Amino acid sequence: NPLDRFEPRSAELRFADLAILHGYADASRTRYQYAVHSPQDELLAEGTSSRTILSLEPSWNRFDYVVVSLLPQRPNLDAKPILVYLRPCEESWTTIGLRRFD
Numbered sequence: 001n002p003l004d005r006f007e008p009r010s011a012e013l014r015f016a017d018l019a020i021l022h023g024y025a026d027a028s029r030t031r032y033q034y035a036v037h038s039p040q041d042e043l044l045a046e047g048t049s050s051r052t053i054l055s056l057e058p059s060w061n062r063f064d065y066v067v068v069s070l071l072p073q074r075p076n077l078d079a080k081p082i083l084v085y086l087r088p089c090e091e092s093w094t095t096i097g098l099r100r101f102d
Contacts, residue, residue, distance in 0.1 A: 001070075001079045001080060001081065001082045001100060002024075002072065002079070003015050003016070003017055003072060003082050006084050008092060008095060010091065011056050012053050012054060012055050013053070013068060015052050015084075016052060017032075017052060017072060019072075026074070029075060030050070030073070030074040031049065031050055031072075031074070032048065032052070032054075032071065032072055033072075033073055034047060034054055034071075035068075035069045036054075036056075036060070036067070036069075037066065037067045037069070038060075038066060038067075039063055039067075044057070045057070054068065056086070061088035064087065065087045065088075066086050067083055067084070067085055068083070068085075068086060069081045079102060080102040082099065085098070085099075
């Protein structure tokens with residue numbers, strides 16, 4: 001999974017797709033499947049986006065942390081999702097862990 005540089009800011013999570021940054025993949029043919037879960041594995045949000053920015057809902061700060069699953073999708077890519085663990089702090093979020101499966 002080529003996703004990296006996870007940077008929570010205010011009400012969003014920004015990330016980089018290193019394959020696109022280094023010219024190995026075409027941004028116009030890439031989508032990102034995402035899912036956000038509570039610590040109790042309750043699904044909070046899911047969808048697909050062409051952007052490397054994911055909105056973080058203010059209501060999620062009631063949890064100790066949330067788990068964001070991100071999976072890039074494009075032709076000829078067989079990747080596994082990466083899990084990004086985020087904890088609310090004051091008026092933003094902080095990354096507290098990453099889990100890579102490949």
